[in-house]
Structure formats: structure tokens, C-alpha cells
Amino acid sequence: MILEVHNGCFEYFSGRPILKNIMFHLDGGQIMAVMGRNGIGKTTLIKCIVGILPWNEGFSMIEEVRSQVNKPIKGIGYVPQAHKVSFAYSVRDMVVFGKAGHQTYLAAPGKNDYALADDILDKMGIYDLRNQSCNELSGGQLQLVFIARALINSPRLLVLDEPEAHLDFRNQIRLLNLIKNVVLENKIACIINTHYPNHAMRIADKCFLLGEHDYRVGCTAQVMTEENIRTYFGVHSYSHQFQYNGETITTFAFLDEV
């Protein structure tokens, strides 16, 4: 077991809880998709797990180590949404920055770290971008660079905040496959925050549906149902199953508001 969240509660203002009694666990090689309506607290959940925000009650354990606020954990690789970078750092620099934080004050990233960064960029298929400035990249490319930056520490838990938000659907498929491969190859756990049920169906082993008063967590096929989409998103949907490459694939079509 890589990640365990036990009885997690969080509120920004007292008396108005956003997350209540969150309980789940994740094993190596598993991907969990977090889904829910806008403003329901998906990003808050992720930030609590990673340790950017403190749980008001309860705790999360990563590889038997309890997370603490202000004490970053090396075992977590967090990929934020692609955002503008204030200085025009090169892609290699940006990936190496993943190393810089966990080094002591006396150490500076050296040749080995840059070689490692090149290696990861090569594996991700963006080696050609390595000398470009981050400000010249498209949103999708920058997202890949951020993932490379998270991977340089060989994290045990990879957390991605809406990674496919600004990508066209070809790049979305590429990114999802990449995440799936990374997770399976390294036997790490992964949490992905997404707005697309079809993506969750495609790569996630587990699904976490966050609602206003409660939540559902479990095997994706059991959680992602027409009924749950109606209760948690307020949308009528129609699911369709078919065979592809020997796999049963379920997709949703969204019809109307409830």
C-alpha cells in the first residue's frame, strides 16, 4: 500500500467543511481518478493529500510516513496545471529544479542531474525540446515538462491536477497512455484529477466521486455509472460498451441537465 488517507477533514472557514471523513487507500500500479463538479473541492483534496494544505482532522500516510504541513515529502511527485513561468528557464533547467528542492543547502545540481533530466525527457519523447525556453512551449508541452520534473525524483506517488485540460484529443490520448505506462513500469500509485469520465474509464483502476455532502470511492466500473453521474453531476447520460483490442471499453454520452 502506497497511500492511505484516514478520516481526512478540511475546511477553509470553520463550520463550512469542504472535505469530510475522507478514507481510501491506493496500491502500487494503481491509478485513481478524482471527479466532481466545479468548486466541489477536487483540487483541495489533492492539495491536502500532497501536504500543501493541512488536514484539519485525520491524516494521510505515504509509504507508512505521515504527511506534515511544511514538510515536503520526497516520495510525492506533484504536477500542477500548466501555468506561466515568470522567468524563461530552459526545459532542462526546469526538470532539474525537481532535484534542487530536495537537496541540502550546500549541494547544487550537477552533471549527473542534468544527465538524468535528459534521460527522462528522452523517455517521454520530448528530448528535442530540452534546450527550448519554457515560455515558448505550448500548454501541452509545458504539461509534459512538469511531469518530467515530477518524475526526476522517482516518486512513489504521482499526483496530477487536470493534466489534460488544455490538450487536443490526440495529445490527451498520448498523455493518458504515458501516465499509464509510467505507473505500471515503476509500480507507483497515481492520483489524477479530471473532468472527463471517459478518461477515468480508460486509465483509472479506482474512481473517487466527490459530492457536496458525501463521496463515493471504489472500482471505476462500479462508481462510474449513469446513476452516479446523475446524482453527482446533475447530468443525464447514456453509456455504451464495445470491444477494442480485446478490451471492453465503456464510454459515456452526456445528454441533458437534470
Add this chain to the structure above:
Amino acid sequence: MNKERNNQYNNVTIFLFLLLIIISIFALLVGQYSVSLSDLFDIITKKTDQTLGNTLETAEHVLFQVRIPRIILAGLVGAGLSISGAALQGTFQNPLVSPDLLGVCSGAGFGAALGILLGNGSGLFTPVLSLAFGLISVFLVYFFTGTKNHINILYVILGGIIVSSIFTALISLIKYVADSAQTLPAITFWQMGSFANATYHDIKISFIPVVTGIVGLILLRWKINLLSLGDEDCYTLGINPNSTRWLIILFTALTTAGCVTVSGVIGWVGLVIPHICRKFVGVNHGYLLPTSCLAGAVFMILVDTAARNFTAAEIPIGILTALIGAPFFAVIYRKGTETR
């Protein structure tokens, strides 16, 4: 940083080191009492066996009592202001920030003005007071900002503006009550910035804070990269943005206060030098900070040499750096907007 960049960084560093030595020797020789290179050799070799002639004794005095402390001080101040500027620009994610962002210069200026008013600018009193108020100003900013987690950097900047305006008002108050024959001109000249009265005394006062600050910033240089990415990235990349940011602010305050204390207010260096260095070694603060430090020292020694050679009556260096720095910055700014 690609391979060519890395080589470029090494080359630039070596070049700046050599330049620093050459410029220092040049600055040592030129001036109203000019010394030739062979005289310099004579003085150095004969000083050890105490056989200096009469003519060389004057030269020896000029070199060792006037020029050497002045060059060391100019180098120290240039290095300190430039590295502080580079560090703060990264920390506050804004390339337009300069070392006086957080009110250190106003605080140190107030301390110096107070010292001149109360002690007629004699001895250790003025610089110690100046250094103390420079550091007090940062603690005030810290106090105004509070110690809560997840503070917005805008609050820190706002705190700096508040502290800065308080001390500026207090300086005006001191000037208002000061004796207009002696004290007022002394305060005004101090504010213009100058190395004209540099002594080993000044070096003793500023060396420890400036060097402590520079070493601290050099050690933290890679963390500044992370800070420049924003607080959330920091948490997940392994550092606590708040404590790291305050540590960097403290080191820049030590450096800046140490500089301002002995040289007065010298503007523009901390803003312009990092910009020039970015053109050569790129934006990675791991490389930018050491380069800015060296380039700042070279620039300041050069400008100070110009300040004491252009005219018989010395131009205060604060005026020269602004006259060179401001138009230069305007050019950079124009180029920046054109390419965008």
C-alpha cells in the same frame, strides 16, 4: 542550461575574474596622483624590506591608505548590491525589483542621518546606527506581514512600501530640524553615495554583514529558482516557500544594509547588473547569482574610478550610476517590448 550555456557560464566567470583583477590594478594606478606599474612593483617588493625612498613613500600612502580600501569597498558594495538585486528579482518573480524594495535603504539612510545629526558623523556611531536601522526595517516588514502560512508576496511588498515611506518621512524630519550649515549638507552628500572617504574602518564594518549575506545567497541560489515558480510548486518540489523566502530576504537585507552603511545610497546597480548578466548566462539563478556578484564588483570599481577621474571635484557615485543605469535600462526595456 544546455552544454554550450554551461561552458559559457564557466567562460564568463573566468573572464569576469580576470577583468576584476585587471580593473583593480588599473584603478590602483590612475588618479590625480598617478602611479606607474613599475612604481607599484617597487613599492610591493620594497615594502617588505623597509627600504622605501621619499618619493615612493607618498605613492605608498596613496595606494595603501586611499586607493586600496576604496577599491575593496567599491568591489564589495557592487558585488553585494548586484547579488541582492538578482536574488530579490527571483524571489519576487519580478525582474524590476531592486535591493531597496523592502525599505532597507530607507532604514539605513535614516540611521545614518540620525547618526550624523547626533554624533556629527564621527567614528563608528553613524555606520553602526545605519546598519542597525537597515536591519530593523526588514524586521518591521516581517512584523507587518505576519508569520502566517500562505502569505501572499504582495503583502511582503506592501510591508516594504509602508516601512520605506515611514523612514523616508523620518529622514525628511531630521533634515528639517538639522543645522543647515553643516549637518544638512552632510546628510545630503551621504545620500548621494560616495566612496571618497573610504577607510579600512569602513571595510571592517561592512565586511561581515556583506560577506555573510553573499555566501548565504550563493548557497540558496538554486532554491531561488524554485521560489520564482510560485508557492505551490515550492511545496511540492521540496521546500517551504515562506521560511526560504524570509531567509533570502534576511541575507539580502544584511548585504544591502552593509553596503548602504558605508557607501550611501547607490541606485540602479542592483537592478541593471542582473539584467546584463541574464543576457550572457541565462535566467537560471544557480548561474546568475555568482555572475551578478562578480560583474557588480567590476562595474562598481569601474564607475568609482570614473567618478574620481572625470573632474577635479569628485562626482558622487550615486549620481553616476543613475546617469549610466537609467538610460541603459530604458534601452533594455525598449528592446524587450519590441521583441514581444
